[in-house]
Amino acid sequence: MAAHDPRLTPARPDLAALSLRGQVEAARFAAPTPMQVSRATAPLFSRPGAKGYAAELLMGAAFDVYETAGGLAWGQAARDGYVGYVPAEALAPAGAAPTHRIASVRSTLYPAADIKTRPLAALSLNARLRGRIEGEFLACAEGWVPAVHVAPIETPAADWVAAAESFVGTPYLWGGGSGAGIDCSGLVQAARWAAGFDCPRDSDMQAGLGQPVEPQRLARGDLVFWKGHVGVMLDSERLLHANAHHMACAVEPLAQAVSRIGAGDAGPPTGFRRLD
Numbered sequence: 586m587a588a589h590d591p592r593l594t595p596a597r598p599d600l601a602a603l604s605l606r607g608q609v610e611a612a613r614f615a616a617p618t619p620m621q622v623s624r625a626t627a628p629l630f631s632r633p634g635a636k637g638y639a640a641e642l643l644m645g646a647a648f649d650v651y652e653t654a655g656g657l658a659w660g661q662a663a664r665d666g667y668v669g670y671v672p673a674e675a676l677a678p679a680g681a682a683p684t685h686r687i688a689s690v691r692s693t694l695y696p697a698a699d700i701k702t703r704p705l706a707a708l709s710l711n712a713r714l715r716g717r718i719e720g721e722f723l724a725c726a727e728g729w730v731p732a733v734h735v736a737p738i739e740t741p742a743a744d745w746v747a748a749a750e751s752f753v754g755t756p757y758l759w760g761g762g763s764g765a766g767i768d769c770s771g772l773v774q775a776a777r778w779a780a781g782f783d784c785p786r787d788s789d790m791q792a793g794l795g796q797p798v799e800p801q802r803l804a805r806g807d808l809v810f811w812k813g814h815v816g817v818m819l820d821s822e823r824l825l826h827a828n829a830h831h832m833a834c835a836v837e838p839l840a841q842a843v844s845r846i847g848a849g850d851a852g853p854p855t856g857f858r859r860l861d
Contacts (some may be wrong), residue, residue: 589811592631592639592787595661600652602661617649619679623727623763625694627675627762629667638760639666639788641771644706645683645713648676654727665774667786669727672732683713685723687737688742688779690751691764692734710748711778713738715766717744740787741781744800746806749817749825752834757827769815772786772827773808775816784858788815795860809839811851816842824843 589609590736596600601611611770631639633655642648647663648671657670687708694706698720705728713801714735716725723730742748749772758766764776770788776782785791792810803809807818816839817827824842847853 586659590855592668593650593666595649595659597659598606598675600659602649602651609813616652617651617808619635619660620648620676622646622648622671622675623677624675625708625712626765627671628671629662629671630657631669633670633850634776635763638758639669640738640760641762642671642675643709643763645715647651647679650676664778665784665786671834678727683715684836685714685716685725686738686779687712687714687730687734688736689734690748690755692730694728695722696728696731698724698729707765710751710775717780723788742779745776745780745782746817746819749773750819751834752776752827753825755827755834757829757832757834767827767834771824773815773817788813791815792856792858796857798857798859800854800857803839803857804859806860808860809842809854810856810858811846811854814846814851 589688596609599612600611601614603614603616606614612750620828622644623646627642628638630638635688648660650658650660652659653673658673658676659670661668687710692708694708695702696705714725716723718732720733723732723735730799735741756766759768761767762771773791775783776811781812798807803821805820809816819825823836826837
């Protein structure tokens with residue numbers, strides 16, 4: 586049978602999604618159980634016992650579960666199709682569709698409509714909630730969020746590059762996708778999602794987005810790729826990227842980044858893409 590990317594294919598030798606019957610080999614097949622993330626963030630691991638995150642899910646993210654064992658739920662994230670293991674305690678049965686999204690890079694969930702109360706959690710850009718605006722807050726089952734930090738689900742950010750810029754100073758975290766920590770491809774995905782675009786999780790997947798562009802024609806919003814790395818151009822000369830050199834989401838001249846990264850294992854840029 587044809588090879589499938591294991592990051593995007595809910596299939597193991599012992600278990601696979603029912604929808605893949607006839608496409609993959611597995612001892613048994615199962616229908617998904619729709620769940621959603623009930624914590625501020627939830628790590629997604631490529632396998633039990635993995636040393637670090639493969640990705641990170643945010644509150645309200647839909648996740649289809651095919652098996653729960655050993656405290657981990659194995660399944661597939663609905664929005665980008667990423668497959669992995671999520672702590673079962675971070676999930677709850679899927680409820681009604683969310684009405685609002687967190688529209689700032691970071692926000693706070695309170696137990697009452699009072700900013701002087703002890704916060705329940707720190708929420709991040711693209712977290713999803715179901716609620717209603719009451720005065721200066723969004724009231725939802727999870728708590729209360731300042732209304733200035735939310736937007737209706739159907740109202741995307743006007744400028745995805747500006748959304749990416751809002752992460753400047755955020756700590757670097759391998760596999761991270763939140764305002765508490767983010768990596769290079771997580772930054773691109775989070776910003777594109779905020780503006781209503783589909784976007785895959787990993788940099789090698791993102792390298793297929795848009796169309797090639799010549800390096801001498803780079804402009805705001807173009808992507809620059811290296812082996813295992815991606816950054817966003819803020820203009821023809823400045824690069825925004827979450828990186829382990831700064832251990833943060835930072836801005837620097839592209840020429841400086843090319844020189845430094847090129848001196849390491851990643852080598853020179855592998856591609857330049859202009860998004861649609």
